[in-house]
Amino acid sequence: MSSVPSVGETWRWRYHLAVLAVGLVVFAGAALESAQDGFGWDLGLATLIAVPLIAVVARFPMILDSGSGGIEVGFDSSILIFLLCTLDTSDALVAWSIGVAVTQVTANKTANAKCFNIGLGVVAGGLAATVYAVGSGGAVGTPRELVAMLFAAAVYFLTDYVLSGVSVAIGAQSRLSRELMQRGTLLAIACFVPLDSLGYLGAVVQRATPWWTLSLLAVPLVTLLIATRAVTRGQENARRLTVLFSAAVRAQAHVDREAVIDALLRDARQLLKLRDVRLRDTPPVDGTIAVPVQLGDDSRWLVAQAKNRARATVDSDEQALRALAAVASDAVSRLELTDEMVHVARHDPLTDLPNRGILLDRLTQALARQRHDPVALLFIDLDGFKPINDRYGHGVGDDVLVRLATRLRRCVRSTDTVARLGGDEFAILFEDVDQVLMPLMCERILASIGESIDIAGQPVQLGASVGLAYGTSRDSAASLLRNADLAMYEAKTQGKGRYVEYQTAMGRVRLERLELVDDLRQAIDDAEIDVAYQPVIGVDHGRIVGAEALARWRRNGVPVAPDVFISVAEETGLIVPLGDVILGKVAADAPALLSAADGEPLSINVNISAAQLREPEFIATVGRTVAAMRGTSLILEITERQGVDLDDNVLAAMRAIENMGVVFAIDDFGVGFSSISYLHDLPAQVIKADAALSNGIDEDPRARALLRSVVLMGQSLGFGVVVEGIERESQLDVVREDAPGVLAQGYLMHRPMPLADLLSVMRLERDGRRAMR
Incomplete structure (x- = not known):
């Protein structure tokens, strides 16, 4: 039986040295008495046999562990009982002492x-020997000897158990009763008595039978030792499994990394029943139990002392600690995953800015805190x-958004919140600002956003429309x-690239616009757009x-200006279905127009x-339109300003x-940014000179020269030319003189008209031609 000290305090050392000193005195006395009687052959043989037996049996203790230290209940005292029953008391004590010393030294x-x-x-051993010698009175094979043996075994157990308990109590500074009254004490006594009885049984067999028959006792001895080890290990494994299971359950409830670390240390101490268990950054040294612990990106070592272990082996300790470390690692990984999921749920994945949800949360808190300056x-x-x-x-667009997000962060204070609401929309929350x-x-x-951005080696300019609103604690x-x-x-309706402060009337205007969008969408769905x-x-x-062909819309019987509803369609994405409706109506009107042309070539511009x-379906839509127009030419006009995109x-x-x-015709030609380059890039055959070019040609020589140059350039490049905006006869005269062979369009000749009116005009023109023949 031995104790496992938890710490090496000075008083414990003194106590241990005192016990050793007493033991040396007892051994010296026994050795002196044995020497006086003469060291015989029996002592030497008994020592050779007893020492390895004591060492083997001592490897199978029962553990009584209170947490502050452990008490090993060994069953090697059965060898002492055998020696007392077969040798003189002094010889038996000498052989026993040598066996104990060899076992402990190794x-x-x-x-x-x-x-x-x-x-x-x-x-x-000395006290047990004294009790046996006095109790048996030299009698052999009598009930008195049996009783003396039982008392000797009890004295050995109590001496060993109490002195070990005192050592643990001194080291842990705890009550002696706490160390002695443990679970398993009664079980230890129950196992101790039959095992020590085997020593007496061996002596009886040795007296009555040849010496080799003692080998028969090996079976019950080994069986009892294995059963004892199984009970000890079973209890210890069950205890450890309970600790690990409880740790795994509690790990699911930890809410932060520090809680996981505290629980890891607490559970490790409970698992090993050691107080000095620590986490350290440096690798372990000799004489320690250490396992690596991965706490997210942080690698640590869970370390405890390896010596003075009174329970299972160091390998078992490490195995249990590895399982506990895995529980802690999983708990930290779960917390990090949860944090990451929360972060992803509340942040824009592209720019890592707070999203609409977190902006609204912070905005609510800011409004609740508002006292003086508004939010x-x-x-x-x-x-x-x-x-x-x-x-x-x-991909390039995403990169631009990330760079703009960085610029916005740099424009504001660290306490302000920059959020991405989606697409190309951002928001910035300011608190405590004048x-x-x-x-x-x-x-x-605005200036920061307006700084050019290099894309594929080309500087690209962006702008922004900014709305500013103030709120108090009364607002949501x-x-x-x-x-x-x-x-x-x-701000967008005022021309973009500016900021506008919110006014109450804006709500009404916005509502009217939303209603306009809804009505336009419904009109497009019902094909109520006229041409x-x-x-x-x-x-x-x-x-x-x-x-x-020009789109016209009457909303509740009232005409809506084309510039208004077409710009709304472009901003809301309704321009695509609106264009499909116009093409469909043109396809339906084309046969009547072709018939009215009386065999003359006729084209319709859309x-x-x-x-x-x-749109992937647009090519097919144009194909169906061409097929339905039955020989009428289709010209698709795209403005030069759109050509930039x-x-x-x-x-x-x-x-x-x-x-x-x-x-294809390039509409509004001459008012864009790259007119000549687009003549080369676009698969177009017609250019329509913008009305701005013809506006002053009958009054301003420079305007007349500019239009003439545009017409000549287009014709020299093989383009058909249409001059728009002819509203006066003098303008038409200039075009006839300077640009013969071109086409013209304007209010002077014809205003936009319904299909029926156009058919009437074309029939009159046809009848006039026939009359002249």
């Missing part, structure tokens, strides 16, 4: 523990961002965000050679947008449509 324990265990074994909110919508996506691809400074902040943000987060949105929309036709004439002969050309996919669609026999 054990993996500290010098402190070895000294104490040697002294304890000799002292307990300010900016709603930012980029101007001209969609063409970047269309021309360069969404209203006088907000206009300067808005200008600073949703209403303040809505007000900033309304102000942003007002008016403005004829195109030949300047040389004045006859109608074609007509431009305005389209770059957005339609990007064209990309390779759009150009491929235009070439596919051109192969159907459709002609």
Whole structure:
């Protein structure tokens, strides 16, 4: 039996040395008495046999562990009983003492523990020997000897158990009763008595039978030792499994990393029943139990002392700690995954800015805290961002958004919240800011966004429309965000690239716009968009050679200006279905117009947008229109300003449509940014000189020269030319003189008209031609 000290305090050392000193005195006395009687052959043989037996049996202790230290209940005292029953008392004690000393010297324990265990074994053995010698009175094979043996075994157990308990109590500074009264004490006594009885049984057999018959006792001895070890290990494994299971269950409830670490140390101490268990950053040293612990990105070591272990082996300790470390690692991984999921749920995955949800949360908190200065909110919508996506691809567009997010962060304080609401919309929340400074902040943000961005080696300019709204504790987060949105929309209607502060009237305007959008969508769905036709004439002969189809919409019987509803359609994406409706109506009207032309060539011009050309179904829609027009030529007009947004996919669609026999015309030519370059890039055959070029040709020589140059350039490049905006006879005269062979369009000749009126005009013109023949 031995104790496992938890710490090496000074008083414990003194106690251990005292027990060793007493043991050495007992051994010296026994050795002196044995020497006086003469060391016989029996002593030498008994020592040779007893020492290895003691060492083997000592490897199978029963553990009684209170947590502050452990008490090993060994069953090697059965060898002592055998020696007492077969040898003189002094010889038996000498052989026993040598066996105890050899066993402890070869054990993996500290010098402190070895000294104490040697002294304890000799002292307990000496008391047991004294009790046996006095109790038996030299009688052999009698009930008196049996009783003396039982008392000797009891004295050995109590001496060993009590002295070990004192050692643990001194080291742990605990009550002796706590160390002695443990679970398993009664079981230890129950196992101790039958095993010590085997020593007496061996002596009886040795007296009555040949010596070799003692080997028969090996079976019950081994069986009892294995059963004892199984009970000990079973109890210890059950205890450890209970600790591990409880740790795994509790790990699911930890809410932060520190809680996981505290639980890991607490559970490790309970698992090993050691107080000194620590987490360290450096690798372990010899004499420790250490396992690696991965706590997210942090690698640590869970370390405890390996010596003075009174329970299972160090390997078992490490195995149990590895399981506990895995529980802690999984708990930290779960927390990190949860944090990441929460972060992803509340942040924009592209820019890592807070999203709408977290903005509304912070806005609600800011409004609740508002006391003096109002809360300010900016709603930012980029101007001209969609063409970047269309021309360069969404990957480049995403990179632009990330760079703009960085710029916005740099414009504000660390306490302000920059959020991405989706698409190209951002918001910035300001707390405790002077209203006088907000206009300067808005200008600073607009200037930062307006700085050119390098894309594929080309500088690209962006702008933004910004809405500014103020809120107090009486406002809600949703209403303040809505007000900033309304102000942003007002900034767009005023020309973009500016900021506008919210006014109450904006809500009504926004509502009217939303109603307009809904009504326009419904009109498109019901094909209630009308088409008016403005004829195109030949300047040389004045006859109608074609007509431009123009969309018209009457909302509740009241005409809506084309510029209004077409701009709404472009901003809301309704321009695509609107264009489909116009093409469908043109296809239906074409046969009647062709019939009215009386065999003369006739073309119908339809305005389209770059957005339609990007639609995969648009090519098929044009194909159906061409088939339904039955010989009437289709000209698709695309403005030069929209041409700026064209990309390779759009150009491929235009070439596919051109192969159907459709002609493309560049509308509003001469007012864009890259007129000449687009004449080379686009698969177009007609240019329509913008009305701005013909406006003053009958009054301003420079205007007349400019128009003449545009016409001559187009004709020299093989383009057909249409001059728009002819409203006076003097303008037409100039065109006839300077640009013979071109076509013209304007209010002087014809205003836009319904199909029936156009058919009437064309029939009158036809009848006039016939009359002249």
